[in-house]
Amino acid sequence: MKLPKISGSFLVLLGAVCWSLNSPFVKYLTLDPILICALRSLIAAMVLLPFLRPKKIHWNGWLALYCVCYLGLCLSVIISLTMTSAAIAVGMQYTASIWLFLLVTLHTKHFSGHLFLPIAVMMAGVLFFMGSGGSGDSNTEGNMIALTEGIFFAGMSIASSRATSENALGLTALGNIFIAILLFTLVPSTRESLSLMTGQDWVILLILGTVQVAGGYGFFNLGIQRISARKASVLALWEMILGPLWVALFLGLYPNPEVLTGFGIILCGIFMDSRLNRA
Secondary structure, three states: OOOOOOOHHHHHHHHHHHHHOHHHHHOOOOOOHHHHHHHHHHHHHHHHHHHOOHHHOOOOHHHHHHHHHHHHHHHHHHHHHHHOOHHHHHHHHHHHHHHHHHHHHHHHOOOOHHHHHHHHHHHHHHHHHHHHHOOOOOOHHHHHHHHHHHHHHHHHHHHHHHHOOOOHHHHHHHHHHHHHHHHHHHOHHHHHHHHHOOHHHHHHHHHHHHHHHHHHHHHHHHHOOOOOHHHHHHHOOHHHHHHHHHHHHHHOOOOOHHHHHHHHHHHHHHHHHHHHOOO
């Protein structure tokens, strides 16, 4: 899909906006987390199915890496949410910037202060947010699972542009087909729980599948064809800022001053990155 007049950075930002809508909607769901993950992906796959053009996808190791990392990211977020504080479960995926920086440093054998300084500031904000926004229900095992989110997010970001250069929406559809088939096949409880869903559950999951998953990852994959994985991981941090904003606007639940301080630090890091690094 050709969108020459829209920058990659703007597309990734649109993806972050779509992802952030998960925060207010998911609070109304009491379903099994694995069912939520599987059904969101199934709905997203159906929405994006018209864009699935197999000949424009590279059927290689990068595609396999994308699907595995996408599945790992979705499952690690869902599982860690049940085991540790929500702030840690959500925030850990944005440690992807650190892993990407380390990969670039190892590949080039050159330490770049211009790259490292904004990342250090942003990660300080993420850690501040996770430390102050938790509810005291953190545990070591859940935190270790959450730590893998950043690795999976980084792997997905790197593999996306290498798995296709022309059909980002088709790649997004394929990733969601993979998750839906795998979870509905290997976790029988997901199929059994469908009969327990209410009308409100279906409406919310239709919104999440269409907007948060299909829109979020669709825009992200379109954007990452045009900008570096490192830059995309930085822009994706806007989800952390926008999610609580929607919760405050629509649910009347406001973040505490410590969380707001974390957001401020993240914004400073994003601004520094925009000034120091253009790629």
